[in-house]
Amino acid sequence: MSAALFSRAFHRAVLHGVLLITSLATVFPLMWMITAAFTPNDLITARAIRLWPEEPTLANFAEAASRHPIWTWLWNSILTATLITVGKLVLAVPAGFAFGRMSFPGRRTLFWFVIATMSFPTVLAIIPTYIAVVKLQAFDTYGAMIVPSIPYIGFYVFYMRQAFRSLPSSMFEAARMDGAGLWRQFTEIGIPNVLPAIAALSVISFMGAWNIYLWGQLVLEDRFKKTLTTGIAAFADLEGADRVWGPLMATSLLSVVPVLLIFLLAQRFIVEALAPGADER
Structure with a gap:
């Protein structure tokens, strides 16, 4: 691979990496919100942050509507x-x-x-x-x-x-x-x-x-x-x-x-x- 092609591939990889990191940083709060919305309230802060609910439930919506x-x-x-x-x-x-x-x-x-x-x-x-x-x-x-x-x-x-x-x-x-x-x-x-x-x-x-x-x-x-x-x-x-x-x-x-x-x-x-x-x- 020539130096020009290597440089172009390297810059493209760096650009894609930066875009990927930025996208993850942008999407993470939304994913955590969705996970927390379907996770039992007592488990949200009791365990490490996860991007998917371990025990999915709709109880949070009913609880919010009651309040x-x-x-x-x-x-x-x-x-x-x-x-x-x-x-x-x-x-x-x-x-x-x-x-x-x-x-x-x-x-x-x-x-x-x-x-x-x-x-x-x-x-x-x-x-x-x-x-x-x-x-x-x-x-x-x-x-x-x-x-x-x-x-x-x-x-x-x-x-x-x-x-x-x-x-x-x-x-x-x-x-x-x-x-x-x-x-x-x-x-x-x-x-x-x-x-x-x-x-x-x-x-x-x-x-x-x-x-x-x-x-x-x-x-x-x-x-x-x-x-x-x-x-x-x-x-x-x-x-x-x-x-x-x-x-x-x-x-x-x-x-x-x-x-x-x-x-x-x-x-x-x-x-x-x-x-x-x-x-x-």
Whole structure:
């Protein structure tokens, strides 16, 4: 083997080794959580850490449900994340079409204004938004959790604009010649051809909404209105020093499974959305 080939093989082996170690370090906490969720609580800390349960059991889920309304938290998370995602898409998809395929005065200025909102730290808006929620008597309601989370769509508008701009102009020109108005162009030509991009944004939005923590802690006080993210924090705080790791890890596993399933189901669309497409104009 020549020196060049040996050097290339050596660097590749080192790279693969680094990637393997990094992957194991990333996956290990998840594997331990899954193992602890199905391991009897008294065995979790009594024995060395293992990556598989020795005596698998579903008792941790029942124990967690007897201590806290975890199934209600799960439903609350699904409900709020879904409505936030739908709200973002309802605003971002038409806006992306308008910026990508329509011409109107001030389009460029307005588009850059939308893009500029991406650099605005959302934490700065927490206090005025919280005051508005209290004054509107919406505190401790699902609306307080959902509505203020929807307008942060700068990235979504930009992404959808790029998706619509990547479509061939000839498609829209042919539709206009056939008498199709903007609405038909949007619904019958635009949306069907950018479904992978919409699916990708749906997953991104759902994951972001699912993981909302700080805002949920501020506006949701009733324990039956909490989401899994805020509920797990309450679970850990209420147990104190006598923390039961099995039920806590079972609840944590519930917070991971829905997002993972959605990602796996939409994986094909995400790959299509990220694959190189038509040239942008």
